[in-house]
Amino acid sequence: MTTRTATARYEGFGKTGKGQLDSQSGVLAATPYxxxxxxxxxxxxxxxxxxxxxxxxxxxxxxxFALAGAGFTEGTLETTASVKLDQDGAGFKISRSDLDLKANIPGIDIEQFAALAADAKANCPVSKLLNAEVSLTHHLA
Known part of the structure; x- marks a missing residue:
């Protein structure tokens, strides 16, 4: 089992409060929010x-990893995730995450690409964690 940590510190409250985030790896180090x-x-x-x-x-x-398992050894993947925050009564909720994938994978056909991408969308740990609707748009060059 792997455990990763991050810490949030917030001083003050509401709109005037200020926080910082730190991650175990150090990628986030006193990052303001x-x-x-x-x-x-x-x-x-x-x-x-x-x-x-x-x-x-x-x-x-x-x-x-799915592409490597299917025998593909070269190519590029670029994914943009758009997470939507909506008003939910007096508060807010994250209602969806939209994935937009651009890929260049020599030798793959669209059916195999779509099946591997759909499986990765459904089974990556973050997709499993989110209770939001997750969509996927993909583009094969």
Missing amino acids: SFNTRFGDEKGTNPEELIAAAHAGCFTMALS
């Missing part, structure tokens, strides 16, 4: 952006 990084244009990150990065990375790695 706040109301204005989430809903405005202040420099920093936000939970939806981090979930989008996690989902794009997890799906792309899962598909990479």
Whole structure:
């Protein structure tokens, strides 16, 4: 079993509060987040952006391993995840994650590509974690 950690620290409350995120790997180190990084244009990150990065990375790695298992040895994958935050009564909810995949895989046909991509979408650990609707759009060059 593998466990990874991240820590969030928030000082102050509501719209005037400010936070920072730190990750075990050090990739996030005192990375700012706040109301204005989430809903405005202040420099920093936000939970939806981090979930989008996690989902794009997890799906792309899962598909990479599926392609290797199917005998493909070269090519490129680029996935953009768009995580949607909607108002939910007095609060908010993450309602969906949309994956947009651009791929160049010599020798693959569209049916095999679509099947491997759909399986990776359904079975990457982050897709399994999310209770949001997960969609996938893919483009094969």
